[in-house]
Amino acid sequence: MAPPLLEVRDLRTTFPTERGPLHAVDGISFSLAEGEALGVVGESGSGKSVTALTLLRLFGPLARPRISGEAVFAGGDLLSMSDAGLRRVRGAQIGMIFQDPMTSLNPSLPIGEQIAEVLRYHRGLNSGAARRRAAELLDLVGIPDPRHRLDDLPYRFSGGMRQRIMIAIAIACEPRLLIADEPTTALDVTVQAQVLALLGRLRRELGMALMLITHDFGVVAAACDRVQVMYGGRLVERGTLRQVIERPNHPYTEALLHLVPRLDSPLGERTQPIPGQPPIVIGSSVGCRFAPRCTYANERCQQEDPPTFPLDVGHSSACWFANERGTVREVGE
Numbered sequence: 001m002a003p004p005l006l007e008v009r010d011l012r013t014t015f016p017t018e019r020g021p022l023h024a025v026d027g028i029s030f031s032l033a034e035g036e037a038l039g040v041v042g043e044s045g046s047g048k049s050v051t052a053l054t055l056l057r058l059f060g061p062l063a064r065p066r067i068s069g070e071a072v073f074a075g076g077d078l079l080s081m082s083d084a085g086l087r088r089v090r091g092a093q094i095g096m097i098f099q100d101p102m103t104s105l106n107p108s109l110p111i112g113e114q115i116a117e118v119l120r121y122h123r124g125l126n127s128g129a130a131r132r133r134a135a136e137l138l139d140l141v142g143i144p145d146p147r148h149r150l151d152d153l154p155y156r157f158s159g160g161m162r163q164r165i166m167i168a169i170a171i172a173c174e175p176r177l178l179i180a181d182e183p184t185t186a187l188d189v190t191v192q193a194q195v196l197a198l199l200g201r202l203r204r205e206l207g208m209a210l211m212l213i214t215h216d217f218g219v220v221a222a223a224c225d226r227v228q229v230m231y232g233g234r235l236v237e238r239g240t241l242r243q244v245i246e247r248p249n250h251p252y253t254e255a256l257l258h259l260v261p262r263l264d265s266p267l268g269e270r271t272q273p274i275p276g277q278p279p280i281v282i283g284s285s286v287g288c289r290f291a292p293r294c295t296y297a298n299e300r301c302q303q304e305d306p307p308t309f310p311l312d313v314g315h316s317s318a319c320w321f322a323n324e325r326g327t328v329r330e331v332g333e
Contacts, residue, residue: 003075004031005176005209006055011069013047013054020283024050024065026233032177037203037210039220039241041256042230045278048213049099051230052179054079056090074176092122095170095208099182101162105154111138111165112150118172137168141198160191167198174206181213196222217260221245226314229253232279232289235308239315249317251294288320296321 013025025047032038040048053059055071055078071078074093078086090096098104106114115137116130125133131150138146141164154162163183170178180199184192200223203210212223220227221241228238229252237250248254258272276293279285288306291297301320309322 002034005034005036005074006032006211007070007072008055009070009072011051011054011071012067013050014066015063016066017282021066023233023281023285025054026281027069028230028233028235030228030235030238032209032211034176035203035207035209036226037200037212037224039224039227040211040213040230041215041217041220041227043215043256043274043278045280046230047233048215048230049181050233052096052181052211052213055179056094056096057083057086058090058096088122091118091170091175092173093175094177094179095173095175097163097166097170097178097180097183099185101159101166102154104166105162107154110151110153111157115165115169115172118169122173133172134168137172138165140171140202141165141168142194143168158191160187160194163187163191163195164198167195167202171202171206171208175208177209177211178203179211179213182215183212184214184216184219192219193222199223215256217245217257229256232281232285234289234318236290236319237317239312243312243315247312247315249311249315249322250290250319251296251321252290253317255293288318 008031009029011025011028015022015024028051040051042048054067059065067079069079073089078089081089105111112131112134115134116127119125119130119133135147135150138149143149143161143164154165157165183199184195187195196219199210210223212220214220224241226238226240227244229236229244229250231252237244237248237253244253245257248257255274274293279289281289287302287304288297291301294301306318306320308316308318310316311322
């Protein structure tokens with residue numbers, strides 16, 4: 001059996017604060033196979049984006065997090081690579097699409113030059129070849145009349161078109177892994193569907209793996225093979241798309257699914273918001289982090305941190321009630 005493309009073990013990202021260490025990512029482990037699409041789901045503050053930024057060490061100069069664990073990508077540990085080694089991986093082997101294209105694209109640089117810059121740096125193309133390839137990439141992501149749009153600045157494009165330009169930059173070197181951080185958040189429903197369809201088509205054509213970060217289970221359902229749910233910097237449930245959507249086990253997963261509008265819901269029925277706010281985990285914590293917002297929580301939940309219980313094959317949940325809410329399998333079964 002081939003080794004996974006990406007294997008993360010006990011990843012931790014901690015930021016120093018005046019009140020103590022803030023545990024943004026707190027001991028998560030997961031893997032991603034070649035060509036697979038993995039959805040990472042959770043509310044803002046759950047640790048999804050910090051996980052992606054940690055893998056590529058894309059923190060600003062003022063942020064000095066303490067990072068530990070392993071993130072083995074294609075045989076090399078991303079966390080122990082030199083800065084120069086990681087720069088050769090970013091863009092070439094791992095592409096990333098950020099949440100807001102207007103803050104990610106250079107507003108004063110033509111889009112053709114922004115794509116060509118990646119090709120010159122990673123592929124060593126000369127200016128003419130990089131420009132021709134930039135036009136091909138714009139055509140690939142669905143930008144009309146691409147050769148005549150190369151010299152346009154980002155403000156000349158709609159939100160959906162700017163997101164497509166970000167995708168063109170991210171796939172310019174045909175990476176083995178594409179990380180998409182909330183790529184459809186600011187888009188209307190129609191454009192959102194177009195972008196997700198584009199990501200699916202590019203994934204098939206280029207054979208790349210996809211790590212899709214989102215707060216919306218509807219987005220995951222349209223694009224992913226497997227799902228992992230994050231809360232308070234930890235993984236609380238994981239499984240195949242069908243397992244998690246049809247048989248959610250963790251109360252937080254269940255609550256997130258109640259936020260997704262359904263066509264078969266009775267007329268006038270509203271989605272059910274989750275009471276309370278996600279935790280900011282500073283210093284040590286006791287008990288299940290979802291307990292203050294959970295309708296099932298008891299005294300044990302408040303005092304003891306639950307382990308991860310295996311359910312069906314590939315499906316697990318970090319909930320003390322896992323054995324009551326689903327069929328628990330013995331480890332190794």
